[in-house]
Amino acid sequence: MSGPPNGHPILEKSGPKDGRYPEELRGLIAEATFVRRRVQANRYLAYWLASWNWILGTLILAAAFSHHMRGAAILAAICGAISALASFVLARRKGPSFYAAAYQLDAAAGLQDRLSTTVHLAATAETNWMVLHQRRDALARLKQVNAHELFPLQMPPNARRTAAIALVALGFFAYRIKYGPPVLTLIQKTAETHLVSAVISPLARLIENGPLNVLDRQPKLDVLDEEAAAAGAPTQDEKTNPSPPVGQPDGENPNGAGQQNSPGLSPTDSKDSQHATQAQNQTQSNGNLSPDSQQQNQENSTSDQNSQKGASDGKTPSGNQAQANGPGSNGGQQSLGQKLMQALKDMMGSMTGQDASQSPSQPSQETQGPSAPGQGGQSAESAAKGGQQGTLSNDPAKNAPEKSGQHSGAGNGTQPLSAKQPGQDAAQQNSSNLVPERVQLDASDYRVQTRPREMVGPGNAEVPLTNASALGSATTNGAEQENIPLRYRQYVQRYFDQGQK
């Protein structure tokens, strides 16, 4: 097919003005009409099958999800009827003209554009002896052409795909006679198992420790530094390098190190440390919970501590710490990652049948006794509010051990805390968890350094006159030609080779 493609405007020329072709072209027009109808029929089949692909696909989805199969089948039948009508109208409207039909017959029969030229000349009513010759030649060749063989009624190329989709739809229907919607059943069964929590918990962990959370945390730390500097408190750089502990503890209880290293520790703070230890023990003893729920319990216990501090000692830096680390403690400005993580936690809690606010409180009540019941019943949201109420403390030496003790008890961070770890390492590790992204620069006074300015003035320039000639080696060994691309060298080589011939 060297000519224009089907549907090209040049092939859709109109026929004669009166719509009637010459009488002697009756056979040619009849053949062109047959070709035209066959093309329309094949197009109709193609359009209709293509529409059935969509209809069957939709029917399969309905069978997978919907309970009402009778309505879907009736709707599919109606859509099939409408698509048949639309395909018929579309195929008839896009049917080839007589000229295009003759062109296709030329191409199929190898008549070298004889018929199409004849139809075109008949439409233009151009008559001279050459045109009459051409018409006679075309009609003579037309007798040797069997259009019925050249243009059979053929199935469209996507018929197999439609048949496959129809088989799948039939299979679904046969399944639905006895069973319900398979996808809905599968979703319900999946939701009842721990599969969902196993899939979602890594995602929640990723969001919690991901770059989104880090980016969200960074500017707050900077603000904290400025505020602390204004209030005379130690900056974050100082917090990352806390003063070493005075006395080394036994090492059995890492939280105890935080208590011993803080000389001015209040009774409330020691209670917090004990409460955190109890929460950790509770999460370790609760073996049947999923790891994610354990982490959730730890975080809830941390929230309990913060809320307790916010209620008892509003001047302790626990409120700031909750702002820095707690997800819901940023004065209502939660990041997207934090919101998503909270939503995932709620969803997992609802699926496992455990209340996120009650699960950490019950073990703490059992182990701690009278000091904890009223505090453990607080939810994570109330803990966040308590964290917001806290303000900065003016005693930096007091705040650092407090924070380290709280984090060790709450298990804040990604690394689980072990009982065998020394208290000093735990304190350093927890303190480094606060600002892991901050690295202190060795040379930070570069702005102070001034660039020495060179004075430029009039004078005499001395140019060396000796050794001014070019090096002979550069022109003799041809080293400069190595930078010429290979294709250009080949071109020049071919040029001289042809000249030598």
Add this chain to the structure above:
Amino acid sequence: MNLPEQGAVARKKDEFVTEFAGTESEKMDHTLEQPIESLAEKIVEVRREISKAIVGQGEVVEGVLVALLAGGHVLLEGVPGLGKTMLVRTLAKAVALKYSRIQFTPDLMPADVIGTAIIQENGDGRKSLDFQPGPIFANLLLADEINRATPKTQSALLEAMQENQVTVARATHVLEEPFFVMATQNPLEMEGTYPLPEAQLDRFLLKLRVPFPSREELHEILDRTTQGEGEVVRHVLNGPQILAIRRMVRMVPVAPHVQDYAVRLVLATHPEGKENSLAAKYIRYGSSPRGAQTLILGGKVRALLEGRFNVSSEDVRALLLPALRHRIILNFEAHADGRAPDDLLQEIMGTIRSN
């Protein structure tokens, strides 16, 4: 019979009856057959006469006949000794035209081609300038090794090839019809050659490559040229008949989609067009509108030579290379990549066909 179109048909009928049948009393149906059949017979005879002297080279002979009957000129390119000059001489004998030959050399001047005014003395002793026509005043001109002359001499052919006239000393002299130039040239890589300017190249309807003969053809050439004497070529066609065929050729109808195919092919050779990215990469200047004219006009001749009365897309494809290979100018990128015009045109034709 009183319609004007039928009257025009009748006039055409009379004209061709006069040229080919020689009678005016034949019926219209018979006269419709007569010119076409006479044409086919004449063309077959010309081919037969040429084959007496030329072995093989079927495409070259067909291209020369297409150019002759379409009213154009032809450029033959090939290495020496392939029978280019022999072909032209044989054609001149077969068509009974006035034939002249110019051997182009570097010192050839334009006056040597078109003629000059010389002083002559009449019987009264008075002197006057008389124009002495050059060898260009012929029906069939062989410009042998045209690329060995300087561009100044080459350009002397420009006016003659396009307008069939020459101007010397403010006097215009019309050349006799039919005027057909067959130029031969060696490949440009040969030494001592001047490439033809683009304007001169565009005047040639076709550029034909003369291939080296095959083994069998070479045996046939040796048998003919080394044993006995060559056969005598007869006159089978004359000048008026050629002019009548030229008029008839222009009446061959062309379907719109065939003409559109030729137009798309020509447009695809232009680098600024969106038809083909290949042209944008390798072609500096695309074909002129003369290329499209050549495709259609040559297609008409080819259709008649094959006994058809309409131009088909195959005719256009068959003429694409000889019609456009000298009308596109490649850029440096194409030369560096070793691309030839024929390769690019083949690829362009494949691209357009796949539309």
